[in-house]
Amino acid sequence: MSWMKIGFLLICLLVLTITRDCTCERCDDWGEDTRKLTQAYDGEPVRIRCPLFEDYLKHNYSTAHSAGLTLMWYWTAKGKDLEEPINIRLPDNRISKDKDILWFRPALLNDTGNYTCMLRNTTFCLKIAFPLEVLKKDPNLCVSTDKAAEVVTFPLEDTATLTCPDTKDYYPVDITPTVNWYMNCSLVDEYVDRHPQGLSLQFSYVLQRYEGNYTCIVSYEENGKAYNLTRTIYVKTIASLLYAKEPAMISPNDKQTFEFLVGGELQIPCEVYFSYVNNSFTDIGWTVNGKNEGDFTDPRVHVNESVTLDKANPGAKTIKKELRIKNITPDELKHNYTCTAKNTLGVVSRRALVKEKVGTPRYITELACGLGATLFLVVCFVVVYHVYWLEMVLFYRAHFGTDETIGDGKEYDVYVSYARNAEEEEFVLVALRGVLENEFGYKLCIFDRDSLPGGIVTDETLSFIKKSRRLLVVISPSYVHQGTQAILELKAGLENMASQGNIRLVLVQYKPIKNRDKVKELKLAQSVLSVIKWKGEKSKYPGGRFWKQLHVAMPVKKTSSTKNSSRFYMVPQNLEFIKESSKNVTT
Numbered sequence: 001m002s003w004m005k006i007g008f009l010l011i012c013l014l015v016l017t018i019t020r021d022c023t024c025e026r027c028d029d030w031g032e033d034t035r036k037l038t039q040a041y042d043g044e045p046v047r048i049r050c051p052l053f054e055d056y057l058k059h060n061y062s063t064a065h066s067a068g069l070t071l072m073w074y075w076t077a078k079g080k081d082l083e084e085p086i087n088i089r090l091p092d093n094r095i096s097k098d099k100d101i102l103w104f105r106p107a108l109l110n111d112t113g114n115y116t117c118m119l120r121n122t123t124f125c126l127k128i129a130f131p132l133e134v135l136k137k138d139p140n141l142c143v144s145t146d147k148a149a150e151v152v153t154f155p156l157e158d159t160a161t162l163t164c165p166d167t168k169d170y171y172p173v174d175i176t177p178t179v180n181w182y183m184n185c186s187l188v189d190e191y192v193d194r195h196p197q198g199l200s201l202q203f204s205y206v207l208q209r210y211e212g213n214y215t216c217i218v219s220y221e222e223n224g225k226a227y228n229l230t231r232t233i234y235v236k237t238i239a240s241l242l243y244a245k246e247p248a249m250i251s252p253n254d255k256q257t258f259e260f261l262v263g264g265e266l267q268i269p270c271e272v273y274f275s276y277v278n279n280s281f282t283d284i285g286w287t288v289n290g291k292n293e294g295d296f297t298d299p300r301v302h303v304n305e306s307v308t309l310d311k312a313n314p315g316a317k318t319i320k321k322e323l324r325i326k327n328i329t330p331d332e333l334k335h336n337y338t339c340t341a342k343n344t345l346g347v348v349s350r351r352a353l354v355k356e357k358v359g360t361p362r363y364i365t366e367l368a369c370g371l372g373a374t375l376f377l378v379v380c381f382v383v384v385y386h387v388y389w390l391e392m393v394l395f396y397r398a399h400f401g402t403d404e405t406i407g408d409g410k411e412y413d414v415y416v417s418y419a420r421n422a423e424e425e426e427f428v429l430v431a432l433r434g435v436l437e438n439e440f441g442y443k444l445c446i447f448d449r450d451s452l453p454g455g456i457v458t459d460e461t462l463s464f465i466k467k468s469r470r471l472l473v474v475i476s477p478s479y480v481h482q483g484t485q486a487i488l489e490l491k492a493g494l495e496n497m498a499s500q501g502n503i504r505l506v507l508v509q510y511k512p513i514k515n516r517d518k519v520k521e522l523k524l525a526q527s528v529l530s531v532i533k534w535k536g537e538k539s540k541y542p543g544g545r546f547w548k549q550l551h552v553a554m555p556v557k558k559t560s561s562t563k564n565s566s567r568f569y570m571v572p573q574n575l576e577f578i579k580e581s582s583k584n585v586t587t
Contacts, residue, residue: 045103049102211235244278
């Protein structure tokens, strides 16, 4: 009999083991539900609710418990794989369960991990895991930037109430907690238009600058322990609901006509302004001959969309959809192109006025090309003349100019008037005389060289001027201060030029003068005549601009000037040889 009893017990044990193994194999594991992430602060109470009764079962906890199902809790620490049962019999009663809720009073950093709630009996098993993350607040802040904040929207220019969320049933109903409100972690105290009232923060007038993170910290005592609850809400301002309207179409409109060339690219923008409408959709699209935008299959057709936010009215925006068709055909230019925009308040639809663009007539193109070519040639001629006008004038004088010396009864080509000092005398006798006489072939009259001794200076000066075709005046500061005879020569030349007109004045500035107003004749001459400026070393080169200007101002002579003018441009690039020849002539 004893052996029979032992055998019966062994059979019962085997049956129980097989039953337990079958039960484990039939357990439905829904894995980890990351959507149910719960975030809490270190040292603050938190509760987590088993999601089986919210999303996965049709029955609540009470019904499941009455059916004989037991709810069990397990957890997997962060960074570990071993799933362990939760010890709810701790001495301080920090972790406890109440129906389908697991309480932490308070939560600690070590509580971070995945929590599994399992509903089971001897024949049924169902479980799901979800994460809990315990965070420390950032240094010098009232919150952690890693904790997601709930977002609420308040219309501008309206009243609103902000309520501290998720605080119900955390403390007994007979306890009145202390609540402090913070905006971006700054205590809200006597803020304009914002008034704390316990678990609520009243906004008497919402402005855009009131956007930001609002944190409520609820403090209370329970069973002799002090607790805090920290909740953060982000307030986002939106456009006032008073301005909520149906879509406003900017383009196309009745004043627009889109013209395109056959074979070109058709581009039509549809631009619509959407004011903010609470819980509204925004839709915009094209139809071509009744065919919706989503049904376009032609690879030549493209639709590009862009969105521009209205900074002045939060939540409002402008949506632009541009319809593009490459290689447009004549028939496609006659199609019906309609843009439609919708929101919950209404629908607006408008057709774009499209027509064929007429090309520019051929004769207009040819005329434009002809005028352009003519204008180009004129500009080129003006530029060339501006740069080379001296050379052109000298060339014309040499080949087509009329000889001024024939039959005028003049003995000299140029009478030179200058201040009598050593420096300017060297300039006249070496530089001017050397080039004008030896190279250009002109005959100069220089008073100190060509006058006879014993004569009257005034009479001889006037006689020389009358016998000359040009009066060349060398201007310098010495001409004003020391040139008594030079002033007489200038005055005589001006009177002769004004009364008889048979002599012309040529002004050569040897050195600039500042007080020309002291000699009214000089001031008059400089105001009506151009001045050829000697620039020192730059003007010593015979091929330079100074000598070309001076040559143009001289009389036209066919006998010698033509030959010498060509020889002039071949002279050496200095005047030393002129000085030597001048010394020989003087000797």
